[in-house]
Amino acid sequence: GIQVEQSPPDLILQEGANSTLRCNFSDSVNNLQWFHQNPWGQLINLFYIPSGTKQNGRLSATTVATERYSLLYISSSQTTDSGVYFCAGTTGGGNKLTFGTGTQLKVEL
Amino acid sequence: DAEITQSPRHKITETGRQVTLACHQTWNHNNMFWYRQDLGHGLRLIHYSYGVQDTNKGEVSDGYSVSRSNTEDLPLTLESAASSQTSVYFCASSESQRGGTQYFGPGTRLLVL
Numbered sequence: 001g002i003q004v005e006q007s008p009p010d011l012i013l014q015e016g017a018n019s020t021l022r023c024n025f026s027d028s029v030n031n032l033q034w035f036h037q038n039p040w041g042q043l044i045n046l047f048y049i050p051s052g053t054k055q056n057g058r059l060s061a062t063t064v065a066t067e068r069y070s071l072l073y074i075s076s077s078q079t080t081d082s083g084v085y086f087c088a089g090t091t092g093g094g095n096k097l098t099f100g101t102g103t104q105l106k107v108e109l
Numbered sequence: 110d111a112e113i114t115q116s117p118r119h120k121i122t123e124t125g126r127q128v129t130l131a132c133h134q135t136w137n138h139n140n141m142f143w144y145r146q147d148l149g150h151g152l153r154l155i156h157y158s159y160g161v162q163d164t165n166k167g168e169v170s171d172g173y174s175v176s177r178s179n180t181e182d183l184p185l186t187l188e189s190a191a192s193s194q195t196s197v198y199f200c201a202s203s204e205s206q207r208g209g210t211q212y213f214g215p216g217t218r219l220l221v222l
Binding site (some may be wrong): 001030031033035041042043044045048050086088090094095096097098099100101102 | 140142144149150151152153154157159167168197199203205207208209210211212213215216
């Protein structure tokens, strides 16, 4: 199966800072998605982004499918952005997601 | 609002017991998935279903089974619980077999003693 590498594994930011999280795939991937797992464990889907760029408030994501990577941008970070960010995708047909091991983000005052 | 729920939210059981975790979604989605989350492994797919009476094995299916008798529910059964199955279990659903956003339930924390 595909390998999903996320970087950085850990990140500490001061409130108001910007950051970029990266996700690399070992093979062509479909149905790329970004999730945020909050400190209470809930997984929230941030973006469904198989290609191109999307924005939602302070968050945006870009996927370059031909180069097998995706980026998640967080601007003007807030303490509520803390948690773990996962990317995931599928190969071939179907919708079975393979997840990366995540980026642990902590935003401090 | 449509949602996906899991029960119980926390469960402690003993080695060798049969355990069933419930997953119920009101999205009317055809696709449902079970994942487990462990430190150092992220989330891994256990079983999935693309519709009623359809079930398929995922990456880590040994020791688990599922059944799909209706659209809304996909219960996960641990036939004989083992300590290695201590984990957090997430259920998810999506509309299309070809892809699309997956929505996750709140998770079930299972401890096998």
